[in-house]
Each structure stands twice: as structure tokens, then as C-alpha cells.
Amino acid sequence: MMKDPEKQAAEFCEAFQRLRGEMEKVLVGQAEAIRGVLTAFFAEGHALLEGAPGLGKTALVRTLAGAAGLNFSRIQFTPDLMPADIIGTNLIVEDEHGRKRFQFEQGPVFANIVLADEINRATPKTQSALLEAMQERHATVAGVQHPLPRPFLVLATQNPIEMEGTYPLPEAQLDRFLLKLQVEYPGAEDLHEILQRTTREHAPTVEPVRLENAASLRALVRSVPAVREVEARAVQLVLATHPDRAESTPLAKKFVRYGASPRGAQALMLCAKISALLDGRYHVAKDDIDAWAVPALRHRIILNFEGEAEGVTSEAVVQEALAM
Amino acid sequence: MVDLPVRRKLDEARWRLIRNHVLHHGAWALLAGLSLVFALRLLALFFPIFRSLPVSVLLLVVIAPLLVAAVLAFFRWRSLISVAREVDERAPTKNRFLTVLKLDGESPAFFTDAVKKEVAAFVAGFQLKHHLRLKNPGKNLLWLLIPLLALGGLEVFRHRLATQRVPELTQGRQIVEKVRLAAARQAEKNPEFEKVAHELEVALDRLPDSSEPLRDALRALAELEQKLSAASGAPALSATEAGALAEALVGEHPQLAADLRSGNNPAAAEAIARLDPQALSKALEEAARHLENSRLRELSRQDGAQAQKRLGAMLQSSGAGDESGRRKFLSDLSDIKNGTPGENGKTPGGKDAEADQSPPGGEKSAPAQAGNAPPGGAPGSEKDLGRGTDLAGQADPARDPQAVEDFVPGTAGEGNSLIEIFRAAGNDDPKAAQAYRSAYQSALPAALDAVNREEIPSGSRLLVRRYFEAIRPKE
Numbered sequence: 001m002m003k004d005p006e007k008q009a010a011e012f013c014e015a016f017q018r019l020r021g022e023m024e025k026v027l028v029g030q031a032e033a034i035r036g037v038l039t040a041f042f043a044e045g046h047a048l049l050e051g052a053p054g055l056g057k058t059a060l061v062r063t064l065a066g067a068a069g070l071n072f073s074r075i076q077f078t079p080d081l082m083p084a085d086i087i088g089t090n091l092i093v094e095d096e097h098g099r100k101r102f103q104f105e106q107g108p109v110f111a112n113i114v115l116a117d118e119i120n121r122a123t124p125k126t127q128s129a130l131l132e133a134m135q136e137r138h139a140t141v142a143g144v145q146h147p148l149p150r151p152f153l154v155l156a157t158q159n160p161i162e163m164e165g166t167y168p169l170p171e172a173q174l175d176r177f178l179l180k181l182q183v184e185y186p187g188a189e190d191l192h193e194i195l196q197r198t199t200r201e202h203a204p205t206v207e208p209v210r211l212e213n214a215a216s217l218r219a220l221v222r223s224v225p226a227v228r229e230v231e232a233r234a235v236q237l238v239l240a241t242h243p244d245r246a247e248s249t250p251l252a253k254k255f256v257r258y259g260a261s262p263r264g265a266q267a268l269m270l271c272a273k274i275s276a277l278l279d280g281r282y283h284v285a286k287d288d289i290d291a292w293a294v295p296a297l298r299h300r301i302i303l304n305f306e307g308e309a310e311g312v313t314s315e316a317v318v319q320e321a322l323a324m
Numbered sequence: 325m326v327d328l329p330v331r332r333k334l335d336e337a338r339w340r341l342i343r344n345h346v347l348h349h350g351a352w353a354l355l356a357g358l359s360l361v362f363a364l365r366l367l368a369l370f371f372p373i374f375r376s377l378p379v380s381v382l383l384l385v386v387i388a389p390l391l392v393a394a395v396l397a398f399f400r401w402r403s404l405i406s407v408a409r410e411v412d413e414r415a416p417t418k419n420r421f422l423t424v425l426k427l428d429g430e431s432p433a434f435f436t437d438a439v440k441k442e443v444a445a446f447v448a449g450f451q452l453k454h455h456l457r458l459k460n461p462g463k464n465l466l467w468l469l470i471p472l473l474a475l476g477g478l479e480v481f482r483h484r485l486a487t488q489r490v491p492e493l494t495q496g497r498q499i500v501e502k503v504r505l506a507a508a509r510q511a512e513k514n515p516e517f518e519k520v521a522h523e524l525e526v527a528l529d530r531l532p533d534s535s536e537p538l539r540d541a542l543r544a545l546a547e548l549e550q551k552l553s554a555a556s557g558a559p560a561l562s563a564t565e566a567g568a569l570a571e572a573l574v575g576e577h578p579q580l581a582a583d584l585r586s587g588n589n590p591a592a593a594e595a596i597a598r599l600d601p602q603a604l605s606k607a608l609e610e611a612a613r614h615l616e617n618s619r620l621r622e623l624s625r626q627d628g629a630q631a632q633k634r635l636g637a638m639l640q641s642s643g644a645g646d647e648s649g650r651r652k653f654l655s656d657l658s659d660i661k662n663g664t665p666g667e668n669g670k671t672p673g674g675k676d677a678e679a680d681q682s683p684p685g686g687e688k689s690a691p692a693q694a695g696n697a698p699p700g701g702a703p704g705s706e707k708d709l710g711r712g713t714d715l716a717g718q719a720d721p722a723r724d725p726q727a728v729e730d731f732v733p734g735t736a737g738e739g740n741s742l743i744e745i746f747r748a749a750g751n752d753d754p755k756a757a758q759a760y761r762s763a764y765q766s767a768l769p770a771a772l773d774a775v776n777r778e779e780i781p782s783g784s785r786l787l788v789r790r791y792f793e794a795i796r797p798k799e
Contacts, residue, residue, distance in 0.1 A: 005438045225435050227426040229409070230419050282438040283427070285418035 005220070009277050012217045016042065016278060018209045022067035025204045027056055028197065029190030036181040036295055037064055037155065043270040044218055045178025046134055046154040048119075048169075048299060055183045057157040061115040064155070069208030070112035071149065077122035079165060083129030087139045088146075104141055109133050112149050116156035120166040127173055130154060134176045151214065171258070171302060178267045179292075180299035224273035226284035233286040234268040237293050240321035241301050249320040255307030256317060260300035267296040294318050326404075327440055330424055333447045338407045340456040345397035347458060351468060353389030358471035360385050365478050369535065415455035420446055489537055496541030499660055500528050503545055506656045514649050520548065539759070549657055552650055561638040563587075565620060568611035576603065593639040601628020604635070616781055761797040768792055 016038060023034050033049065037060060040047040049057045058074070065072030075086055088107030094100050108114065109130070119127060133139050134154050138147045156177070158169075174180075186194060197204055211217070239247040242259030252259065272288035279288070294315055301314035326334075361382050368374040401407055408421035424443045427436055486493075504524035511517035527544040534540040561569075570581035577599065583592040596604065608624035608631065611617070623631045771792055775785045 005435050006441075009438070223434050225423070225427060225439065227419070227423050229422055229426070279418070280442070281418060281420075282435045282442055283419070283423040285420075285423075287418060 005223070005282060008216065008220045009280075009282065011213065012042075012220055012277050013280075015209065015211055015214075015217060016274075019064070019067050022206050022209060023060070023063045026063045026197075026206055027060055028193045029186040030056060030060060030183060033060060033181050033183050036179050037061070039271050039274050039292075040155075040178050041068065041151070041153060042218060042221055042274055043178055043267075044151050044153065045267065045270065046156070046176060048174070048177040048180045049155065049157045049183055050160055050180060051157075051183030052161055052185065053159055055185060057183050058115060058117055060183070061113065061155040061157070063206055065113040065115075066206040067209055068113070068211060068214075070151070072113045072115070073108035073111035074115040074117060075108050076117045077119050077126070079121060079123060081122045081126045083126050086126065086129045087133070087141060090142055102142070104144070104146060106146070107139075109139060110146070110148060112151055112153065114152075114154045116154055118159060119156040120158040120169055122167065124167050124170055127167065127169060131173055131176065134173075151218070174299045175261050175263050177299060179271070179295040181295055221270065221273050221277065224276055224282060224284060226269060226273070230284050230286055230289070231269065233289045234265045234272070236324070237268065237289070237297065237318070237321050238262070238265045240324060241297060241317055249317065249324060251312065251317050251320045252301075255303055255310065255312045256301055257304040257307075258302040260297045264297045264300045268292055271296055290322055293322055326425060327444050329444050329447050330421070330440075331404075333450065333452065334404050334407050334411070334421060334425075337411045337452050337456060338401050338404070340452060341401045341407060341410060342397045344456065344458050345400060346394050349393040349396065350390050351461065351464070353393045354386065355468050355471060357386035357389045358468070358475065362471050362474045362478065365475065365482075368533070369482070411452070411456070415450075415452075417446070417450070485535065486532070489535070493531060493534075493537040496531055496534075496537040496539075497528060499538075500524055500531070500541045500544065502660045503548075503657055504528065506653060506660070510649055510653050517649075517653065520552075520653075523548065536759075545657060545660075549654060552654055561589075561635070564615065565611070565617060566592075568615045568617070568620070569607060571614070572607035572610040589639040593636040596632055596635055596639070599632065601632060604628060604632060608635075757797065764792075764795065764797050 019038055019041075020034055023038075024031075027034060037047055037049075041064065049060065051057055062072065062074075075081070084107065086107050086109050088105050088110065090102040091105045092100050093103040116130065133148060133152070137150070137152050138145045140146070154177075158166075236247060238260045239245050240249050240259075241252050241256060241264075242248050243253050243256045245259075248256075248259070268289050269284070271292035272284045275288040275291055276282070276284050297318050298314040301317055303312060303314060303317075364374055364377060364382065364385070368377070401410075405422070405425055408425050411417060412419045412422050420443045424440060427439055504521055507517045507521040507524055511521055524544070527541070531537045531541060566584045566587075570584035573584070574581035577595065580592060580595040580599070583589075583595060605624050605628055608620050612620035612624055623635060626634070771788055774780055775788055780788060
């Protein structure tokens with residue numbers, strides 16, 4: 001039962017900072033990505049990490065799992081990966097009395113943190129196997145629902161460079177990711193630091209942070225109030241990406257086929273609430289919402305043919321909406 | 325319920341916003357007001373109706389927009405919500421003020437106290453003056469200078485015009501003042517003239533604002549004259565008509581003829597009432613034929629008793645007390661306008677009438693000199709008689725070169741007269757030409773009307789027509 005919001009908010013900030021500190025022991029120069037992944041962790045949402053190979057996407061997810069002390073599983077997506085390889089399957093097993101029966105063998109999705117590495121390499125059929133797990137947080141095999149452990153977090157990575165033999169994620173699945181984070185190439189100083197940490201005898205290790213009250217901290221996030229006029233900012237941003245709305249931006253009217261879904265507005269509010277708590281406030285401000293507009297909306301905007309041909313990006317559409 | 329420190333901060337913000345609003349919009353309102361004043365002053369140069377605008381109206385034009393700006397400012401920032409919204413928009417408050425105001429109604433109570441506490445702590449160190457500072461007007465201030473400079477320039481122009489008008493103004497004032505004094509004298513006997521004297525005072529007050537004071541003074545007098553003439557009762561028998569009638573009656577009724585000639589109208593009226601209607605009708609017909617007068621002819625055709633009654637009334641009207649006072653005043657007014665001595669013995673210009681017989685404007689060929697000149701003025705030149713070339717310089721085709729010129733004597737009539745003074749009549753000065761055209765257009769209908777009413781002998785009618793044709797202004 002939540003009693004003292006100020007104390008709980010302080011605990012939340014402490015937990016967040018400790019996790020970030022542990023992750024930064026291993027990861028160098030990915031502050032925004034770390035902040036995004038931790039925000040998704042506390043909002044219990046999924047995150048899609050996009051970046052060139054070798055930038056530490058997989059390391060980021062692995063480090064989070066290690067720092068949070070949670071179950072972690074990695075699925076390397078390949079074209080021949082089948083849904084059962086992810087969810088699990090029923091096997092015929094024989095008991096001590098010699099009777100045979102079906103027993104559900106859990107797939108790698110049954111973990112607190114699932115790393116879906118290079119998710120765009122699997123076929124749409126296999127990608128879709130994650131849909132139910134990501135949204136409903138359970139998996140259904142042979143008519144039986146199997147609940148997933150909580151917290152459940154899918155952190156997927158994809159490589160934007162190698163497009164040969166890849167299958168773009170379907171819109172329905174993209175929409176289920178709370179955030180789409182760009183993993184940027186490190187600068188010179190960061191590269192030096194990476195070399196220092198990874199080419200010596202003793203590589204840095206992560207100490208797990210004990211989060212006994214993680215569930216209550218997640219509940220606390222959802223309790224942060226936002227007045228209607230502040231919520232209106234999230235609504236305005238989402239509607240601005242819809243080409244057929246009066247509120248839409250000129251870029252959206254011209255180059256967007258489908259705008260962000262209501263999940264986009266939900267993602268904005270949840271992330272904004274976490275930002276407010278980290279800022280020492282107990283209410284959401286419009287600035288908090290604006291800060292998450294690009295990572296929360298860019299993967300929910302589908303450009304039309306003209307937009308693709310003109311090289312317009314969904315980020316540009318969101319930036320224009322922010323400037324309105 | 326909002327905490328007191330937050331409430332105080334919002335109240336402070338409200339007053340700052342109202343101040344900024346009033347100053348910002350007030351400056352634009354002032355600009356609009358000054359521009360309007362400038363427009364009104366400019367219009368006053370061309371339209372007399374705008375000349376009489378009192379200073380209070382002009383002040384109101386300036387002050388009213390300022391008041392409206394202040395009222396709008398108070399209305400705009402009347403609620404704390406709007407103040408909080410504005411402060412959150414302009415300062416890095418992270419929507420704290422709006423949240424703390426709206427939290428009670430919209431959000432669960434779990435975080436309410438924490439939010440209030442956090443906002444109170446924020447407000448303690450928040451400096452409003454840095455964020456709600458009055459914007460520097462900068463170059464916008466120059467906009468205010470435009471109407472001010474324009475007003476200044478206009479006033480300088482008006483002052484110069486006024487300086488140029490001083491002689492005309494003095495002359496116009498003297499004329500109106502004389503008429504006003506005459507009206508004041510009449511007012512001692514007849515209270516009706518108190519109103520006339522007051523109207524003349526008003527006309528005197530308006531003269532300084534006039535662009536053509538002398539002309540406006542004469543116009544005011546002409547209007548007054550017309551009004552008084554219209555207010556007269558039954559049409560009186562003119563001296564000419566009385567003379568002609570006396571001529572017709574002198575054989576059989578010498579006493580009545582003597583009364584008519586001497587102006588003993590009451591006695592004449594009594595005698596006419598006793599007169600044989602047929603004899604009266606005959607006398608009227610003879611007088612009408614002699615004068616070619618339609619009024620007398622009409623009377624002669626009426627029933628004898630009715631003609632007697634009407635002629636009596638006309639004679640009584642000529643001798644009535646009020647009427648005689650009005651006629652006396654109109655006569656004085658006419659003398660003053662025409663520059664003849666009258667009672668005052670002075671011309672409008674203030675000089676002795678005998679010493680200076682020229683009209684107020686000083687032209688050589690203008691009105692009445694010896695009392696026997698026609699209403700249009702004495703024949704001082706060919707043009708005055710409608711002879712020679714017309715204004716366009718073309719010869720009069722109707723004139724016979726062998727014809728003998730004749731002088732047609734006339735007497736000053738009892739009707740309205742018009743005097744206009746032009747600085748350069750006949751030249752190409754557009755202003756003078758315009759004024760001349762205007763005077764001509766107003767005099768021509770009166771002349772044609774007189775011709776049509778057969779008050780002018782038939783032999784002279786053509787002459788009048790030709791005279792007006794000759795002095796027709798150039799198109």
C-alpha cells in the first residue's frame with residue numbers, strides 16, 4: 001500500500017540512479033539509450049533498439065538484466081526461426097508409471113528480460129509470435145494460456161544497414177514497442193574509454209541491484225498526476241501526426257499515411273511521468289512529454305510513398321509537431 | 325485550496341500581466357486615438373461640421389481607447405487559471421502553477437499534498453520579475469511619433485492659414501457684430517430678436533474656425549435675412565404697388581391716393597374698406613397693367629369684397645408693429661451687408677460710407693452706390709450691363725452694333741440680396757473662380773425667379789437675362 005509518495009519517489013529515483021550507475025560501468029557513451037531502456041523497464045514497456053553492428057545493443061540489454069538481477073534470455077532471430085522456438089512447445093513425456101502425457105516446454109520468451117536480437121531477420125510469422133506475449137503478457141499453446149513472468153520486457157534490436165534478407169516489422173508489432181531508441185556511434189573520447197575497459201585483463205562487472213519493491217515503484221509511476229491541459233499536449237502531438245486531422249502538421253498532411261496510435265499517447269504519458277519523478281516533481285509537465293515525443297512516436301508513423309521517395313523521416317514529422 | 329504563497333505569487337503575476345497588457349495595448353490604443361484626432365482635425369479643414377468639435381470630444385477620442393485597453397486587461401486576467409497558464413507559458417515553471425490550481429478537481433488525492441509542497445518550495449525561490457518583464461518597445465515607439473508629428477504639422481498649417489485670414493476675419497466680425505447690435509436694439513422692443521442676437525453670437529464664435537470667415541459671415545447674415553423674410557405674415561403691399569394704385573385712384577379718391585403715397589396704411593385700409601368694389605377692381609386692374617404686376621392683376625380679378633379684404637390685410641401688414649420692427653431690422657441688415665451707411669453710418673470695413681463707396685472686397689463694379697442703382701450694382705462697366713465681350717472673351721452675337729446704349733435706372737428691391745467678395749475674380753485663380761461660380765449659381769435662380777414672377781417690367785426682363793448670360797462663369 002502506497003503511503004508516503006515523497007519517500008517512494010525518492011526510492012524510485014535511487015533505484016533508477018543505481019541501475020544506471022551499474023550499467024554505465026560497462027557501457028560507455030550511451031546515456032540516452034540507457035535512460036530509454038531504464039524508462040521502458042520502469043514503465044514495463046518494450047523497447048526497440050536500432051543501430052549499426054557493434055555499438056553495444058546486445059550488451060546494453062544484457063547489462064540491464066544483470067543489473068536488475070532478473071531472468072534473461074536471448075533469441076537470435078534468423079529466417080528459419082519458428083514461433084515454437086520462441087514460445088515453446090508441448091512435448092510427450094513419460095512419467096514414473098509409464099504413462100505418456102503432454103508437457104509444455106517453455107520457450108525463451110519465458111523470462112523477465114527477453115533480448116530479441118536482430119528481430120527483423122525472422123519471418124513475419126515468427127515475429128508475430130511475440131505479439132501476444134508483448135501485449136497480453138502470456139503465451140497460448142494448444143489452447144492453454146501460459147502467463148509470462150513479471151516484469152516482462154522485450155528488448156529487440158535491429159540493424160538498419162543490412163537490409164538483405166530482412167523482414168520489416170509489421171506495424172502492429174512496432175506499435176507494441178513503448179520506445180524506439182537509436183544507439184549512436186560513440187565519439188573519440190568514448191571510444192578511448194571503451195578500449196580502456198574492454199581490452200584489459202579485468203573487464204568491468206555489474207553488481208545486481210536488489211529491487212524488492214519494483215512492483216510498487218512501477219505502480220508509483222502510474223500514480224503521478226497530470227492535469228488535463230498537460231495531457232492535452234500528448235493528445236496534440238499524436239493528432240498532429242495524422243494526415244486527415246485539422247491539427248496535423250503540413251509535413252504530416254503531405255507525407256504521412258498513418259499517424260501514431262493511441263498507444264503513442266500512452267507511451268508519452270508513462271515516460272513523462274518517469275521523467276517528472278526523476279526531476280524531483282510529483283506532476284507531469286509539458287516539457288516531460290516533449291522530451292519523449294521522438295522516441296515514443298517515430299516508429300508509429302507510417303510514411304506514404306511520396307514521403308519515402310522524398311527522404312522524409314518520421315522524426316522530422318514529430319519535430320514539426322513539437323514546433324507547433 | 326491553493327496555498328497562500330502560491331496565491332500571492334499568482335496575484336503578483338496577475339498585476340504584472342495587467343500592467344503589461346495596459347501599457348502594451350494602451351500604446352496602440354493611444355496611437356489609434358491620436359490618428360483619429362489627426363483625421364478629425366484634417367477633416368475640419370474641409371468640412372465645417374468637424375470644426376465645431378469641442379476639446380472634450382477630442383480628449384475622449386484619446387482616453388476612450390486607453391480605458392478600453394484597461395478594461396480588456398482586467399477582463400483578460402480576471403481568473404487565476406489564465407494567469408497560471410500564462411506564467412507557465414512564459415517562465416520555466418514546468419506547469420507547476422496550472423497543476424497546483426487544477427489538481428484538486430482532476431487528480432487522485434495521493435500526490436496532491438506532495439505536489440502542493442513541492443510547488444510551494446519552488447514558488448519561494450521563483451522571481452516573477454525576470455519572466456514577466458515589460459517588453460522594450462524599441463522601434464514600435466516610432467509609430468506613436470507619427471500621429472504626434474502629423475498633428476503638430478497640421479496645427480502649424482492651421483495657424484498659418486489663420487494668420488492669413490486675419491483681415492477677412494476682422495471684416496466678417498465687424499459685419500456680424502453690427503448686425504448683432506442691431507438685433508440687440510430690436511430685442512429691447514421685441515423679444516423675438518433675442519434669439520436672433522444669440523444666433524449671431526454663435527456665428528461670431530464660429531468665425532475663427534472658418535476657412536473663409538468673411539464669406540461665412542455674409543452667408544450667416546443671408547440665411548438670417550431669408551429666415552426673417554420667410555417669417556413675415558401676409559405679404560405687404562410694396563411702395564411701388566402702393567404708388568401705382570394711388571396713381572389709379574387719384575382722380576376719384578385723392579385722399580386715399582395721398583394716404584397710399586404717404587404710407588398712412590391704417591387710414592388707407594379703412595378707406596379701401598369703404599370704397600366701391602367695382603371702382604377698386606378697376607383701379608387695381610389699371611395699376612396691374614401699368615406695372616405688369618401679377619399680384620395686383622390677381623387681386624383685380626377677385627370678387628370685389630374679397631379683394632377689398634385682402635388689400636386691407638396687405639396694407640395692415642405693412643404697418644403692423646412687429647412687422648415694422650422686422651422690416652426695420654431687415655433694412656439695417658441689408659444696409660450693413662451692402663456697405664451703405666444705414667443707421668450706423670459706416671461701411672462694413674469700418675470707413676465712412678461717403679468716404680468709401682466701394683464694397684467690402686474693394687471691387688470697382690459692385691453693389692449699390694446711390695440708392696437708385698439696380699440690385700446687381702451700379703453700371704460701372706460694360707460687363708455690368710451685359711455688353712461687350714462675355715467672360716470667355718467672345719462678342720455678344722445678340723447685340724446690335726448700331727444700337728443706342730441706354731441707362732436703366734432701378735431701385736433697391738425688398739428681396740434678398742447677395743454680396744460675395746472674390747480676391748481675384750475674373751483671373752485664373754481657381755479658388756476665386758470656384759467662389760465666383762458658386763455665387764453665380766446662387767444668384768441666378770433668384771434673378772430668374774424675379775423675372776418669372778413678373779416683378780420686373782417686361783422691357784427690362786430681357787436685359788436681366790442677357791446680363792446674367794454675359795457674366796456666366798467659364799466652364
